[in-house]
Structures are given as C-alpha cells and as structure tokens.
Amino acid sequence: MAGIRTARRYIFPAGRFTLGMRASRIIQHANAYLLIAVFLLIALLPVFWMFSNAFKTLEQMRVTFPIQWIPNPVTLENFADGWRARDWLLHLRNTLMLAVFVLIPTMASCILAAYAFARMRFPGSELLMLLNISLMLMPDFVTMVPRYVMMARLGWVGTWLPAIIPSMLALNPAMVFVLRQFFRAIPNELSEAARLDGCNDLVILWRVIIPLSKPILALQVVLITSWAWNDLLFPLLYLKDKSMQTLTLAMMGFIGSRGDTQWGPMMAMSVLVSLPMMALSYYGQRYFTEGFTLTGIKG
Amino acid sequence: MTSPLLSAPQPGLGPAEDPRLPNRLARGRSFRRRMLPFLFLLPWFVGVLTFQAYPILDSFYHSFTIYDVFQPAKWIGVRNYVNLAEHDYTRKALMNTLLYVVVSVPGGLVVGLLQALLLNVKIRGLQLFRTLAIVPGTVPVAGAAAVFLFIWSPSLGLINSFLKALGLPWQQAWLTSPVMVKWVFIVMAIQGGIGMLIFLAGLQNVPQELYDAAKIDGAKSIQTLFKVTLPMLTPYTLFNLLTSLIGAFQMFSGPMLMTGGGPAGGSMFYPQLIYENAFRNFRMGHAAALSWILFVICVVIVVLLFRTSASWVYYEGGN
Numbered sequence: 001m002a003g004i005r006t007a008r009r010y011i012f013p014a015g016r017f018t019l020g021m022r023a024s025r026i027i028q029h030a031n032a033y034l035l036i037a038v039f040l041l042i043a044l045l046p047v048f049w050m051f052s053n054a055f056k057t058l059e060q061m062r063v064t065f066p067i068q069w070i071p072n073p074v075t076l077e078n079f080a081d082g083w084r085a086r087d088w089l090l091h092l093r094n095t096l097m098l099a100v101f102v103l104i105p106t107m108a109s110c111i112l113a114a115y116a117f118a119r120m121r122f123p124g125s126e127l128l129m130l131l132n133i134s135l136m137l138m139p140d141f142v143t144m145v146p147r148y149v150m151m152a153r154l155g156w157v158g159t160w161l162p163a164i165i166p167s168m169l170a171l172n173p174a175m176v177f178v179l180r181q182f183f184r185a186i187p188n189e190l191s192e193a194a195r196l197d198g199c200n201d202l203v204i205l206w207r208v209i210i211p212l213s214k215p216i217l218a219l220q221v222v223l224i225t226s227w228a229w230n231d232l233l234f235p236l237l238y239l240k241d242k243s244m245q246t247l248t249l250a251m252m253g254f255i256g257s258r259g260d261t262q263w264g265p266m267m268a269m270s271v272l273v274s275l276p277m278m279a280l281s282y283y284g285q286r287y288f289t290e291g292f293t294l295t296g297i298k299g
Numbered sequence: 300m301t302s303p304l305l306s307a308p309q310p311g312l313g314p315a316e317d318p319r320l321p322n323r324l325a326r327g328r329s330f331r332r333r334m335l336p337f338l339f340l341l342p343w344f345v346g347v348l349t350f351q352a353y354p355i356l357d358s359f360y361h362s363f364t365i366y367d368v369f370q371p372a373k374w375i376g377v378r379n380y381v382n383l384a385e386h387d388y389t390r391k392a393l394m395n396t397l398l399y400v401v402v403s404v405p406g407g408l409v410v411g412l413l414q415a416l417l418l419n420v421k422i423r424g425l426q427l428f429r430t431l432a433i434v435p436g437t438v439p440v441a442g443a444a445a446v447f448l449f450i451w452s453p454s455l456g457l458i459n460s461f462l463k464a465l466g467l468p469w470q471q472a473w474l475t476s477p478v479m480v481k482w483v484f485i486v487m488a489i490q491g492g493i494g495m496l497i498f499l500a501g502l503q504n505v506p507q508e509l510y511d512a513a514k515i516d517g518a519k520s521i522q523t524l525f526k527v528t529l530p531m532l533t534p535y536t537l538f539n540l541l542t543s544l545i546g547a548f549q550m551f552s553g554p555m556l557m558t559g560g561g562p563a564g565g566s567m568f569y570p571q572l573i574y575e576n577a578f579r580n581f582r583m584g585h586a587a588a589l590s591w592i593l594f595v596i597c598v599v600i601v602v603l604l605f606r607t608s609a610s611w612v613y614y615e616g617g618n
C-alpha cells in the first residue's frame with residue numbers, strides 16, 4: 001500500500017494530487033450533493049422557466065419532450081410587445097418614489113425611537129418595548145379599514161401623503177426593534193467618551209451610533225425598497241390612479257388584461273420587473289446575515 | 300447617570316474616575332435629560348396612538364354598526380357577527396385560510412429546516428448553493444404570480460404537460476377549479492423562504508462542543524439531530540412559527556394577482572375578504588367585525604405560543 005501511495009505522489013504532481021483528494025471528498029458527500037441538487041432544481045425551476053419563456057415564441061412554448069430549456073431560436077419580440085403595453089418607466093418612477101417617501105421619514109423616526117429604547121433610561125421603557133414587540137405581530141389588515149377612512153376624511157387618498165405622514169411616526173415596529181437591538185450592542189464606552197467631550201445625544205446618535213450601524217441601516221434600505229416593489233395593498237388603496245401606480249399594481253393590470261395567448265410578453269415583463277430586485281437582494285444578502293446574527297432573536 | 304461605566308469607577312478610564320464631572324452634567328441638565336427620551340419617542344407615541352390604537356378601537360365600535368362611509372354609522376348590535384357566521388362566502392374564506400395555515404405553515408417550517416440542514420453540511424461550493432437557494436425568494440410577487448399562472452395553466456402549463464407526458468390522468472384546469480385552486484396556493488406556500496435563512500443563522504450558533512461531546516458519547520447522526528440540533532434551534536423555531544403564522548393570516552397579494560379570489564370564492568382568503576367587504580361592497584361594519592376577529596385570533600396565537608414556549612423552547616444559560 002505504502003508503495004502505491006509513494007508511487008502516486010511521484011506520478012501525479014501536487015495539483016493533480018489535490019484534485020484527487022477533492023474528488024474523494026465529493027464522493028464522501030455524494031448524498032448531500034444529490035439532495036441539494038434536487039432541492040435547487042425544484043426551487044429554481046419556476047425562475048428558470050420565466051427567463052426561458054421570455055425568449056420563446058408562442059409555438060416554442062408548447063411543451064414538447066425533450067423540453068426546450070434554452071430557447072432556440074431566441075426572440076426579443078416579447079420584450080418589445082410587453083414594453084409597449086404600458087408606461088413602465090412611469091411605474092418604475094412611482095415605485096422608487098414610494099420607496100423614498102417611506103424610507104426617509106421611517107428611518108429618521110425609527111432611529112430616534114430605537115435610540116431612546118436602547119440607550120436611555122426612562123420609566124416604562126420595558127413595557128413600551130413589549131408593546132412595540134406586540135405591534136410587530138399585528139397584521140396590517142386589522143387596522144386597514146379605519147386607517148383608510150381616516151385618510152379619506154383628510155382627503156389624502158390619491159396623494160403621496162398616506163405614504164409620507166404615517167412614516168414620520170415610526171410606524172414600523174420591526175425596524176424600531178431591530179435597530180434597538182443593534183444600538184444596544186454598540187459598546188457604551190464609545191458614546192460615553194463622546195458625552196464627556198461635551199456631545200449631546202443627537203450628536204452622539206449622528207456621529208457615533210449611525211456610522212457604526214451602517215450594515216443594519218443598509219438592510220432596512222433593502223427591506224423597504226423591496227416592500228415598495230412588492231406591496232399590493234398600499235397602492236391598491238391609495239395609489240390607484242394610473243399616473244401613481246407602482247410596478248406591482250401595473251403588473252396586476254397587465255396580467256389581468258392578457259388572455260391565454262400572451263404568455264410571452266407576460267414572462268418578458270416579469271423578467272424585467274424581477275431583475276432589479278434579484279440584484280438588490282444579492283447585494284443585500286450579506287447585510288441580512290450580518291444584521292441577523294448581530295441583532296439576534298434570542299432577545 | 301445611565302451608564303454603569305460612570306457610576307462604578309473603573310481603573311484605567313481617566314475621566315470616569317472624576318466624581319465631579321458626571322454630577323455636574325447630571326445636575327445641570329437634569330430635567331431636560333429626563334424628558335429627552337420622551338422627546339425622542341414622541342413620533343412613535345403619536346404613531347401608536349393615531350395609527351394603531353385608535354384604528355383598533357374604531358373598528359371595534361364600527362363592528363357593531365352598519366357603515367358605508369357615506370352615511371353615518373348605525374348601531375345594530377352583534378348582527379354583523381351573526382351575519383358573518385351565517386354567510387356562506389365568509390365561512391368558505393375562513394376555512395380556506397385555516398386550511399392554508401394548518402398545512403402550509405408546518406410544511407414551510409419543515410422544508411425550511413431541511414433546506415437549512417442541507418446547506419449547513421460543510422461541502423465544496425456551499426456559498427454558491429446558498430446564494431442559489433435564496434434566488435427564488437427574491438423574485439417579486441408580481442413576477443412570481445405571472446410565472447405560476449403560466450406553470451399551472453391548463454394548455455401550455457408545465458404541470459399539465461408533465462402529467463400528460465407521464466401518462467397520469469390528473470391534468471386539469473387548476474386555477475379555474477373552485478376545489479383545486481386553494482390547494483395550488485397552499486402547495487406554492489410550502490417553501491423554505493426566509494425561514495430557511497433564519498434556521499441557517501441558528502445552525503451557525505450551535506456550539507461545536509455539543510457536537511463533539513455527542514460524538515464522544517457515540518451518538519448516531521440522527522440522535523444528534525434530535526437531541527442536540529433541534530433543541531438548540533427551538534428559539535428560531537418559535538420565531539419562525541410566530542412570523543409564518545401571522546404571515547399566513549395576511550396572505551393577500553398572490554391570490555389577488557393570480558385569481559382575484561375566484562372562481563366562486565375558491566381562492567378567497569381572509570385578508571381579501573376584509574378587502575372586498577370594505578372596498579368593493581362598502582360594508583365597513585362587516586369589514587370591521589372581520590378585522591376584530593383577526594385581531595383576536597392573532598392575540599390568541601401570540602399568547603398561546605409565548606405561554607407554552609417555556610416548556611419547549613430552550614434558551615441557553617437557563618431562563
């Protein structure tokens with residue numbers, strides 16, 4: 001045996017030898033690879049199918065065996081057709097506007113509240129935090145109707161105010177909680193040093209806490225943007241006018257207006273709507289893991 | 300002063316050892332400093348009162364009235380609740396939602412856990428697999444709705460084509476069958492999603508010593524799974540259970556985009572029922588009653604889970 005091993009070391013140079021090691025590792029974990037492959041195939045099939053069919057003509061879409069996974073020939077007609085159907089750039093602008101209008105005031109007010117919860121001592125803080133945590137678990141649908149009536153009375157339906165005004169009031173208990181967890185983990189020494197230098201709480205918040213919280217704040221940017229990209233209820237209630245519709249609402253009309261023969265343009269527009277979010281999530285992935293492990297859910 | 304750093308002098312931290320400094324600061328700004336937290340929390344307070352507490356009380360009141368926004372509300376006692384209990388459509392939506400909760404929440408948890416366990420095996424290419432596993436969850440709901448309409452479609456759909464190719468007689472118009480359509484949504488909801496990521500984060504936090512100790516004691520891998528991994532994951536399981544339960548009661552966009560609740564209420568789920576009552580039929584009283592039932596359901600779930608959690612959730616370091 002030893003002889004064979006030595007011989008192999010002479011025959012195979014170092015590179016080849018590690019390749020052999022790698023191969024044996026792969027065999028050792030064959031079960032894991034097989035299961036992962038099966039699960040990834042199932043999970044990714046719809047996504048792949050969307051991309052694949054966006055480039056197919058209607059005749060190519062009829063499923064024949066073997067299945068035409070990669071379209072041949074490729075057509076771009078679906079994209080042109082789908083693009084013409086609506087003013088997608090307007091809907092994109094509305095989506096981004098919604099994201100910004102919600103993001104900036106929410107972040108400002110939630111940072112203030114989270115700082116108070118994390119770094120200040122006041123009577124009832126534990127109880128109020130418990131209230132905040134219970135609000136995290138309350139479905140939007142519980143308060144939807146009275147909120148809408150309130151907005152309608154104020155004449156705000158069909159304006160951007162229902163997005164902006166509630167956002168100024170820290171109406172995102174999950175964000176308050178997550179930021180509070182993160183702020184609490186920042187060492188006290190840093191802010192106390194700043195305090196002794198004569199900084200007040202706002203300066204400490206701005207100069208010490210916020211710069212150290214960039215990962216968790218980036219995560220909130222990703223989360224709110226993807227909310228604006230995905231949410232249907234809010235635009236359905238408040239941004240119904242054609243000039244204010246977000247991408248999701250526009251897609252709803254687009255899907256509804258298309259019959260059975262229009263799958264191509266539908267897949268093409270799905271690809272276009274999905275790509276930016278997929279890219280953003282890829283970028284936000286590390287913030288998610290980072291933010292999650294740092295804030296924890298073990299309380 | 301708030302910080303233990305200042306009250307308990309520590310060696311090596313110069314300024315904190317000077318007793319006059321914190322005192323002067325504390326006295327000079329005493330009142331302002333005491334009010335400051337409430338100033339910071341002012342937006343939050345106003346938000347909770349106007350957009351959380353008031354709506355809940357308001358819908359409690361309106362659930363006992365006939366109300367269509369245009370005319371003042373009229374008190375009718377518990378008739379809304381009685382009507383809802385007798386109404387066929389409501390019962391159907393409630394049953395659909397309960398079925399969805401009972402099947403897809405545990406299903407999603409198990410699938411998410413299995414995926415996380417798989418993606419925790421130390422193998423080559425793990426990072427790539429993890430990234431790929433996240434991809435389906437990043438597709439926006441509008442895109443996903445369009446694709447799944449296509450996949451379940453009767454003539455060109457992937458599902459029916461596969462069934463046909465395999466010679467199975469189960470091909471049908473999935474989304475236009477009042478019986479099948481809810482199952483389509485239930486099956487589609489059984490996926491790891493964000494729960495998988497949370498389990499994965501939890502798996503990173505299981506101390507290696509426990510696995511080593513189990514190995515030394517001669518535990519089989521299945522024993523290690525049930526005696527070490529799963530108990531250590533219970534805080535994450537509780538979190539996932541809470542969020543997915545509450546999430547299941549809020550399922551709205553998918554059916555709204557794909558079927559609009561049809562056919563014949565076959566894919567009508569609870570949130571859409573509230574929406575339809577309030578904004579299609581302007582029966583705000585009904586909608587308010589439904590909202591309140593949902594509120595009570597969620598409170599019961601949360602209280603039950605937290606009450607029982609002491610007996611099945613393992614927190615490291617006692618507690």
